[in-house]
Amino acid sequence: MALIGRNAAGKTAQLDDVSKKIIEQLQADGRRSYAEIGKAVGLSEAAVRQRVQKLTDAGVMQVVAVTDPMQLGFYRQAMIGIRATGDTRVLAEQLSAIPAVDYVVLTAGSFDLLVEVVCEDDDELITLLNSQIRSLDGVSSTETFVYLKLHKQFYNWGTR
Amino acid sequence: MALIGRNAAGKTAQLDDVSKKIIEQLQADGRRSYAEIGKAVGLSEAAVRQRVQKLTDAGVMQVVAVTDPMQLGFYRQAMIGIRATGDTRVLAEQLSAIPAVDYVVLTAGSFDLLVEVVCEDDDELITLLNSQIRSLDGVSSTETFVYLKLHKQFYNWGTR
DNA sequence: AGTGAAACGACCGTAGA
DNA sequence: TCTACGGTCGTTTCACT
DSSP: EEEEEEOTSOOOOEHHHHHHHHHHHHHHHHOOOOHHHHHHHTTHHHHHHHHHHHHHHHTTTTEEEEEEEGGGTTEEEEEEEEEEOOOOOHHHHHTTTTTEEEEEEEHHHHOOOOOEEESSSHHHHHHHIIIITHHHHHSEEEEEEEEEEEEEEOOOOTTT | OOEEEEESSSOOOEEEEHHHHHHHHHHHTTTTOHHHHHHHOOOOOHHHHHHHHHHTTTSEEEEEEEEOOGGGTOOOEEEEEEESSSHHHHHHHHHHSTTTEEEEEEEEESSSSEEEEEEEEEHHHHHHHHHHISSSSEEEEEEEEEEEEEEEEEEOOOOO
């Protein structure tokens, strides 16, 4: 077992090849049965279940539904770069609370934060920017990158 | 039933409140049983199963495992803004083929593309930038935003 | 950490409203 | 598009290694 990570509590997380294969199976299809995964990785159903439980509890992995915004009527997505003063963590907290915001990251570089937003249309994006983001205390300036086409999104972090 | 989206084939996708609730259930836990979801939304197990099948087939939703890069030994993430000449779609295709790249989007604004990368450390990031990204034909300049802290990532697009 | 077995519950196909 | 139902398969618990 190779040491691979460190979890939220600071404890080391270990991942052997079998666990990686299990994650790969669930990345391909999150509803695949433990029995089927067991056959694929050479483990009993109970053993697979135990490992999935552990990986989930440790926060290494989670099985969730992800949706396509475009197909749900959200035709306008954008990444917004934010230059800020003051504590960016406070700002990140406030930005996370906005429903249209689905991604917040503190960065080093010419932006202090990057936030991704999902809107129904341009009107909503404009309102969002003016009334909910630029109006926040500590936001110095913003730069908006409207999505023309989401080319590819992978969920296979870590097992590449 | 409200008209909500349009799928890859150009056909309209319709989503009523029940389907939205089903998606919410699976966003909370992708392995929740159809029977349990049925109880929560007031539908039979078979009906839930049918709807999940349809939503999945239409590409509206998919149930997958998502992992935490940090816990898998990828301690360095970054968003890279790219200014380019030529066909950005070709570039997007090439960028998608790089294993460390997990997100590619064509944008309007001062960048033509935004790509998110997942690396083990700074060395890998530097190599990636120089040998795999900036060396691509059509890349004029790049700007890197190193992630200090991924504050929040939501998978609840569309049902907010 | 892993297996195996038995009881239970989930899943799937099909029929019918 | 939904419910109802029966056969099959997956999951759970537990005793054991």
